[in-house]
Amino acid sequence: MNARVDEGRGPLYRLYSRRLRRRLDPATMPRHVAMMIDGNRRWARQLGLATPAHGHRAGAAKMREFLEWCDDLGIPVVSLYLLSSDNVTKRDSQEIEDLIEIIAELADSLSHARNWRVKHVGRTDLLPPPLARVLAEAEERTRDNTGLHVNLAVGYGGRAEIVDAVRSIIAQHEASGGRLEDLAAHLTPEMIGEHLYTGGQPDPDLVIRTSGEQRLSDFLLWQSAHSEFYFVEALGPDLREVDFLRAIRDYADRDRRFGR
Incomplete structure (x- = not known):
């Protein structure tokens, strides 16, 4: 790629950005x-x-x-x-x-x-x-x-979030008069997901x-089980739209x- 594009400035960069954006399909976003x-x-x-x-x-x-x-x-x-x-x-x-x-x-x-x-x-x-x-x-x-x-x-912290979710489930179950044995028998991944900080998302x-x-780094451990990962070499402040x-x-x- 032309150095001017890599610099993130100038008409070539803007043209390249527009081209990338046009080629994205909203259905795969x-x-x-x-x-x-x-x-x-x-x-x-x-x-x-x-x-x-x-x-x-x-x-x-x-x-x-x-x-x-x-x-x-x-x-x-x-x-x-x-x-x-x-x-x-x-x-x-x-x-x-x-x-x-x-x-x-x-x-x-x-x-x-x-x-x-x-x-x-x-x-x-x-x-x-x-x-x-x-x-x-x-x-x-x-x-x-x-x-x-x-x-x-x-x-x-992702591990702390899972702990908090389990604690929330137990507290809710006890408040409704349920027994821990029943909770253990019916606990599901979906139930834990609902009690995470991002529950409903x-x-x-x-x-x-x-x-x-x-x-x-302990980020969204539970939620990212099936996520795709993408690593960028640029340091945070240098991240470009392209x-x-x-x-x-x-x-x-x-x-x-x-x-x-």
């Missing part, structure tokens, strides 16, 4: 795309920026752009992995403080964007009260919106991760077997 934005710190370091916060802020801006790309293609659900439960406790405290502020700004911004519906997925008790409040307000503000459904995975058809890393469109094209060309 994913219903749910999950995005693992990765490489923000590396991006900031490579540019010689003072702190990782510069990379996280650029990554947040890219996620807003990414959601617009998805919305423009008519994809109904997008999940963004913004902060894992491990990150809350294991990273440098100043970096986490900066990241929490950036996530709060992003959540508030998204709650005023288009007709999007914002939902927090993750453990609220792990988050500082100001961030938990912003996420709750964003969710409440957009509750009746009918456009793109945006899941913000903040303070999120389609499972992700496509999971995208930037920065060339090829691992799940990278995204190529991922959608690649997804459409795959023969999905769903474990068969």
Whole structure:
């Protein structure tokens, strides 16, 4: 591909983007795309920026752009992995403080964007009260919106989500006077799915991760059992629309077997 196209600028890039978009078939579009934005710190370091916060802020801006790309293609659900439960406790405290502020700004911004519906997925008790409040307000503000459904995975862990789902099932069963023996006999994957943070939503058809890393990192473990994966070499803030469109094209060309 011409270097000018790879730079993501100029008329050749725009022409190539339009060509990719025209060739996509709405019938083969994913219903749910999950995005693992990765490489923000590396991006900031490579540019010689003072702190990782510069990379996280650029990554947040890219996620807003990414959601617009998805919305423009008519994809109904997008999940963004913004902060894992491990990150809350294991990273440098100043970096986490900066990241929490950036996530709060992003959540508030998204709650005023288009007709999007914002939902927090993750453990609220792990988050500082100001961030938990912003996420709750964003969710409440957009509750009746009918456009793109945006899941913000903040303070999120896939294994913890499964534990929370099982606990919810047990509590509901006990509240109705049922016996644990009966629950054990009738527990199904579908029942667990209904009690996940994303209960009622389609499972992700496509999971995208930037920065060339090829691992799940505890993201949507249950839901991604039959997902397709696409790994992009670009660092998070450098992701281009053509990278995204190529991922959608690649997804459409795959023969999905769903474990068969």
